[in-house]
Amino acid sequence: MTSVQTLPITSEYDIITARQAARELARQIGFNTVDQVRIATAVSELTRNVVLYAGSGKVDIEAVAEEERQGIVITVSDRGPGIADIELALRDGYSTSNGLGAGLSGAKRLMDTFDIESRAGRGTTIRIGKWKHWK
């Protein structure tokens, strides 16, 4: 299982498509229901941010295997305005759109790994991952 599924994010409809695809792959990998929902919810948060703040982008969904363990890695990227202060954006309750400010911090807590790369004016790439039988 090394194939990567790439989906475009151009509208709010793609949020649903992306999170359902992630959930389905998570199910195939053998994640339990709660993990499937954690993963789908994190994807929902990150892809909605793309629609909201960057307008469009893409998501790569990938099954990964390493020694004895299996997992899922999802990369959400856009060429939008970028995030000037990542630490601030990750703070619970911080929002520039009157949201709850729970998307980035929530996605981070739901996953095992969370890496963010963003440059003002260049865009944002967030990679999240989860291993099976962790937590």
Add this chain to the structure above:
Amino acid sequence: MNNRVPILKVDNFWLVTIEETLHDQSVIEFKEDLLHNITRDAGAGLVIDISALEVVDSFVTRVLMEISRLAGLLGLPFVLTGINPAVAITLTEMGLDLQGMATALNLQKGLDMLKGRARGEPK
């Protein structure tokens, strides 16, 4: 408006069952439609069942909070029903508690709860 969520009034109670995954615009339309209805004619209570929702993210949570807040201002008792356990765990981990919203297992239990309250029974 093209709201896809049926909003029913039965015995003076507003009953809503969200039956399918909704994209953001439908969620907003549903909210506006519901708020329009309950501000015109509050009724005795509101039950919203979300058992069909596989994912409840921060956006949907915020909309539910807004509905809850307005129901509170109108003095309209509100019960949220059918939160699936995986969704509840996920929300908790994200740090999203449903801020004191009354919850029940299913629509019927939610309605029973409101009817009991309307009769002045203890919770």
